[in-house]
Structure formats: C-alpha cells, structure tokens
Amino acid sequence: MKEINLTVNGKKHRIKIDENMRLIDLLREKLNLLGTKEGCGEGECGACSIIMDGEVVTSCLVMAFQAESADIITIEGLEKEDGTLHPIQQAFLDEGATQCGFCTPGMILSAKALLDKNPRPTRVEIKEGISGNLCRCTGYNKIVDAIEKAAILLEKGGN
C-alpha cells in the first residue's frame, strides 16, 4: 500500500493505493467514478480517456502511483453543480452523437482537450483530435458535427 495525493475534478484527495493499480482502477474502484470506461485496456480504444494536467491520456496505461500530485478531470467533472451539462455534452445530445454511449465519456474529454487548446478547429483537426477514440456505433460524422457545434457554443460564452 502507498498513499498518494491528487486532485480529481477540483477536489483534493489523499488515497491509499495498491502498487499494482492503474489510474483507471483508482478512478473506478477507489473514487467510484464509473464514467471512465475500460474497453481494450491497451491504449487502442480511448474509452478510458481522461485529462491529466491539461492533456488527454488513456488511464489504462498510467499506473496509479504516477498520478501523484496530478490534476485530473473525468467526465463527472464536466457538468455544473446544479446539473447543467457542459456545452460539449449538450452538443453531443443535440446532434445525436451518442448511441450506446460507451465511447462517449472518452470522446467528450478528447474534444475538451482539443477545444481548450484550439477553440475553432477544422473538421480535419477534429478528426485528428478524436483519432484515439473508437466508436462502433455512430460512424463518427455526428460526433464531428457535435464538436463543431460545441466550439460555437463555447465561443458564445459557455464554459
């Protein structure tokens, strides 16, 4: 057992972890943040994507102890306290960009990491931004539409 400090969705935590744990295990099992999904467990599908210190990463390839002092955002950290959805989440709903929903949390976090750095991406840039996230249902076009729409919503002054 080892104790680590980290910030998740703005809240500071001090958590006991097993040395063999990955970051995805810490998020799901220790913090009960079940929005982070495990698909392949090998970095290929992106379902486990989270934002760590401003960059999107696959939490199945990070060991929990490596997240000491890290600032992490999971899908649960996006909506406001009153339950209002984040503009990217709203755009996904409006555009029908989510079907079974398994890829959606990771997809939205990739979109957020992209839009935080590049507020008006082209469709090509959006496709590149989500190239590490697989979706078996939607065929991607509606996802790209949603991210384009989210960029406009965010520019109009969402958060």
Place this chain on the structure above:
Amino acid sequence: MKIKEVIKAKDLNEALLSLDKYRDKSKLIAGGTDIVIDLKHKKVLPEVLIDISDVEELSQIKIEESYVEIGAAVTFTKIEKSKKLDNRLKGLKEASRLVGSPQIRNLGTIGGNICNVSPAADTVPPLLALDSIAVVMSVEGKREVPLQELFLDKGKIDLKENELLHSIKFSKLQKNQALGFSKLGLRKALAISRIATSVCIEIDEDNRCKEIRIGSGALGKYGLREKSTEDFIRDKILDENFIEESARFLKSEIEKRLEGRSSKEFKSEAVMGTFKKAIREAIQLIKA
C-alpha cells in the same frame, strides 16, 4: 502484476539511486505505453517500478552551440510542438506527429521508444539518420555511445542494470542539410506493415549529395542505417532519375536482407515509396 514498491522520482539523483539499489528487480517507467501492456501480459515481472516521467532534467529539449539534446522523458507531443526544433528537423517532428493517437503522444516518450527496441519504433529512423549519440547515466556517471550500438536484439537494449538513458544528442543541422521522414501504415493494428524511412542529406548548390544517412524502421530486428545505399548515393547529383535509381538500389538491398521471409516482396516494394518521399522532402526543406 506483483509490484511491491513504486517510486516516483522527483529528480535525476533519486531515479539513479533507486535504480542502483534495486537493479534487476526494478523497471523504469516513463509514459507507460509499452510497459503497462507488458506488465498486463506478464512479459515483465518487476518488483519495483521507478517512474521518471516527472524528472525535470530528463524532460528538456536543449539547443546548445553545436548540438541539440533531447531528454529521454520528452514526450512525442513535446517534440511535435517544439518551436526550438527548426523546420529542417521536420523528419523528427513528423515521426512524432504520426505516432498512434493524441493520448499515446501525450504519454509516450522518446526514451521509451528507443529502450523498448521495437523494429517499428518511429523516432528511431530519424535519430539514426541524425547520427545520434545516446547519453547513458548511472550513479557512477555519464557515458556516450552511438545510438545504433545500444540495440542488441529485438527488445534488448545494451544498458547495465543500474543505467538509464539520459538523453539523445545530435549535431545541429546547417543551411544545406535537412531531415525528411515518411511512413506507411498509421495504425498500430498495421504494425507489421509499418515501414518508416528517414533521410538526412547535405547538398551543394549543384544538387550534389555531399553527405547522406538513411535510417529505416521495420526492415530488421530494430532500426537500422542503410549504409550501402548511402555509399551508392554519396557524391552523386540528386536529380529525379538518380533518386529512382537509388530507390531501386535500396530495394535490392532489402530483398537480400529479407531473403526467405514472407514479407520480402511487400516490404522491398514499399520501401521505395517511403525512401523517395523522405529524400524529396529533405531536398525540398533545404531549398525552401
């Protein structure tokens, strides 16, 4: 996995001391994009993991008077976005930009790419074409070796139990020098067909090739220099006809190397394309 101790090194000294203490019981972890998968499949069974991803001294790109030094823990994203690396080094930035996905590029490091000794490690061909020197370090001090000499076999790197890769060094490129890169097959699922070629050239005003180094990936057990093709090209005028002729020469070299392998036909054909793209890109960069 049965890891008993994990150490997140705060500085280089702590990393070196931990490595010296735990030796073959330990494994270094940087981005984790190779080793976490190996841990999962029990291909490696360390008792101790030493994380070097937050060691400042290993995470820097330094431009010195005559050379460039890239820390082992520098990520693909950092190389791709670095303003310090000028456009004549496009081949190295391109190799980093074309790795896997944003998530993998944000985690994966150049040191991990080298030390994993995969035939398809994408930053290795450009680093070989740059004639890179590996800076290796332990508690006893630093040593420098040509990068190529670190590769012993597929998956086997020539580092002692208490040594780590500190950084990679190569000479700054001059006005008449540039580095090009081209790869085939973007996704990991296509790894078997992932051929990469990087070409570093120096040309004079008449388009004569003063110096050339070619690095290739996925055409051997690890990244290789194509020295006989380099000799074939050196001192010749690089017009389109000669580039075609060089590509055919390289093809015949690869055919010899892969004799008896099922991949021979495909790879020797494909390398002509990646080679021509890489050398044309390098020429264009010099002329730009």
